[in-house]
């Protein structure tokens with residue numbers, strides 16, 4: 001069977017697996033309402049549905065005695081929406097709060113849970129603002145996740161306080177302007193202008209600003225999890241995190257319109273760090289065989305597929321984020337991600353943008369979008385080459401089969417043996433591939 005046919009069948013099968021996993025997960029997560037409510041109130045034996053913007057229930061035990069009110073409400077975290085189930089007693093205090101769904105990077109969520117969330121919400125008064133409560137400080141390095149949990153709970157308890165308990169409740173502000181948001185938007189605009197006008201002298205200042213703002217302060221590097229949030233429709237609420245939409249959709253749209261991966265070339269903070277290390281400490285003049293890089297980059301689609309499958313299966317787009325960005329910029333990551341980060345930083349001394357060129361899923365997706373646009377443009381503007389079709393029937397049937405057909409006129413493959421440096425790079429690539437799989441399995445809680 002010809003290679004391109006096999007490739008098509010493989011891509012088709014991979015896509016079918018993704019669709020089937022999404023369908024399976026859609027039905028499996030539709031647990032019945034009572035078992036969902038029992039996650040916050042195990043004694044609940046029956047419930048009565050109440051009216052409200054957020055789904056609200058009155059919970060009863062086996063002898064039909066009132067237990068508490070339960071409310072389901074969502075707000076935006078880092079990666080997407082966080083859905084909380086909160087129970088409130090007749091005295092207007094929180095009995096329990098449970099995270100039902102989230103799209104957070106697992107390491108950020110773990111950090112928040114280790115700080116006592118959401119258990120520390122127990123006993124908090126509905127009539128008071130949770131955000132002004134000093135006992136509920138944001139967890140350093142995972143501020144948005146903490147804020148997402150607090151906002152989601154505040155929305156739900158405000159509704160129960162007002163509708164069921166008839167008490168005055170604090171107003172829930174959906175969006176707080178943060179200066180990092182304004183700075184990210186400004187950076188995006190400057191980057192697009194600089195890339196279009198090819199103002200290369202702005203590239204380094206933009207990278208420095210991006211490392212500081214997008215990387216360390218906002219911890220908002222683009223990840224595969226962001227793309228998965230779109231595919232799984234688990235995006236943040238637009239009124240709560242408009243900058244998420246501007247950044248993620250903005251970069252996708254700009255990449256498509258320009259047919260160029262502007263983000264990697266001008267803005268990505270981790271790309272900037274690798275490039276900075278290489279330029280500052282470049283120690284060896286050994287060149288990596290481009291074929292090794294390209295083979296590694298192509299094989300990454302298998303890992304991207306695996307990440308997407310796990311994200312879909314566990315209904316959490318954050319699981320797909322295996323990049324070493326969170327350990328580097330946020331100090332939060334699983335063991336495999338920390339090892340990967342260390343290896344990438346050391347190897348960046350020898351190979352320019354080692355992570356970008358061999359492994360990065362974000363770069364692969366953006367490159368793919370840019371490539372699609374260029375191909376589409378070529379097809380639209382292509383003039384038919386009749387001479388080629390009529391004059392060379394063999395060439396017209398060329399299917400890039402890579403066989404030794406006379407018409408191909410392909411150069412003989414370079415059979416020179418690989419240098420020690422290249423062999424070393426191949427071993428590191430294999431180790432990194434295993435680490436990526438380990439990072440994904442750790443994200444999914446499987447190891």
Ligand code: SF4
Nearest residue numbers: 264268271356360363
């Ligand atoms: S390939 Fe990945 S790490 Fe590199 S610049 Fe692009 S997004 Fe950043």
